[in-house]
Amino acid sequence: MRREGEIRPEGPVRGKRSIARESGLQPEIVKLARLLHRDPEQLSYLEQVPPGDLGLLREQVTEALFNAHDGTLRRLAAASRLLPAGLVASLGQGTFGPMLSARIAGLLEADRAVEIAAKMPTAFLADVAVELDPRRASAVIAGIPPERIFEITAELERRGEYVTMGRFVGHLSDAALHAALEALDDEAFSKTMFVIEEPVDDGVRRVLAKRLRQH
Amino acid sequence: MSKDAAIKVLSRQLGQTPPPGIRALSDRELLDLAGAIEQARHRQAAALQEAGDRALGRIPRLLRGPVKKITGG
Numbered sequence: 001m002r003r004e005g006e007i008r009p010e011g012p013v014r015g016k017r018s019i020a021r022e023s024g025l026q027p028e029i030v031k032l033a034r035l036l037h038r039d040p041e042q043l044s045y046l047e048q049v050p051p052g053d054l055g056l057l058r059e060q061v062t063e064a065l066f067n068a069h070d071g072t073l074r075r076l077a078a079a080s081r082l083l084p085a086g087l088v089a090s091l092g093q094g095t096f097g098p099m100l101s102a103r104i105a106g107l108l109e110a111d112r113a114v115e116i117a118a119k120m121p122t123a124f125l126a127d128v129a130v131e132l133d134p135r136r137a138s139a140v141i142a143g144i145p146p147e148r149i150f151e152i153t154a155e156l157e158r159r160g161e162y163v164t165m166g167r168f169v170g171h172l173s174d175a176a177l178h179a180a181l182e183a184l185d186d187e188a189f190s191k192t193m194f195v196i197e198e199p200v201d202d203g204v205r206r207v208l209a210k211r212l213r214q215h
Numbered sequence: 216m217s218k219d220a221a222i223k224v225l226s227r228q229l230g231q232t233p234p235p236g237i238r239a240l241s242d243r244e245l246l247d248l249a250g251a252i253e254q255a256r257h258r259q260a261a262a263l264q265e266a267g268d269r270a271l272g273r274i275p276r277l278l279r280g281p282v283k284k285i286t287g288g
Contacts, residue, residue, distance in 0.1 A: 035255065036251045036252065036254075036255045037255060037258065038251055043248070043251070045240060045241075045244045045247075046240070046248075048239040048240060049234075049236045049237055049239050049240065050236040050239075052234075052236070053234035053235065053236030053237065054236070056233075056234040057233055057234055057237060060229045060230075060231055060233060060234075061229065061252055063229075063230070063231075064228065064229050064230050064252060064256070065252070065255055065256060065259060067230075068256045068259060068260070069259060069260060069263055072263055072267075072286075073263075075285055075286045075287060076267070076286060078285050079281075079282045079285040079286050082278055082281055082282055082285070083274060083278065083282075087273075087274065090273075091270050091273060091274075094273075095266050095269045095270045095273060096262075096266045096270065097262065097266070099259065099262060100259075100262055100263060100266055103259075
């Protein structure tokens with residue numbers, strides 16, 4: 001686990017995120033700041049907005065950004081079918097980057113997206129996870145093998161991305177959730193539970209309750 | 216600018232009416248939020264344009280025509 005105050009190697013943007021992680025701001029503000037690529041502290045005025053409305057606002061911003069270039073993104077997704085999965089993975093990582101890859105992921109056929117993801121390095125998939133709206137890519141998330149979920153979760157934990165992990169919990173299969181929980185130590189598990197995104201179904205609740213009892 | 220006018224600016228960026236709790240913000244804060252959404256949209260458009268252009272140069276020459284046909288490039 002990374003120690004407090006330790007310098008993060010990933011660059012200035014994530015450096016800012018690490019400040020936000022310990023800022024005490026509402027998780028919804030941190031999530032909104034991710035979407036807008038802003039430092040969460042710059043949006044601290046949103047603390048005045050009731051939490052329920054803040055959640056609705058984030059959904060509206062998500063919709064506005066994910067729908068903003070829907071036509072272009074859909075055409076890119078369609079064109080990618082002409083290319084081998086390895087090349088699409090390489091283009092995703094080297095040319096489109098995590099934000100656009102996250103936008104396109106939910107527009108691909110799930111099996112194809114899973115095949116492409118299998119060819120991407122874990123660190124990049126963690127980058128994509130930060131940018132992804134899990135509701136728009138739940139079929140893709142469900143298709144990622146549990147062992148890969150373990151690796152991505154371990155990477156997100158290493159980065160202190162509890163908010164990101166909290167967004168995904170409700171979208172994991174039982175097997176994937178077990179794998180993800182394996183990757184988390186007790187402290188990371190507690191921090192993730194604090195920012196977990198509802199709704200989660202009864203199966204997920206049972207798995208989480210079991211882990212809580214093991215504390 | 217009045218708060219109602221600032222909410223209209225924000226509504227335009229969102230494409231819908233924001234939740235009522237947003238009225239707790241000042242007009243300046245509302246405009247900052249609207250500006251952040253606009254910047255994010257522009258950043259996304261610029262990234263998409265640049266990536267599309269670069270991607271075309273990385274795919275096999277034979278496939279460029281069919282890909283361009285689909286993407287409208």
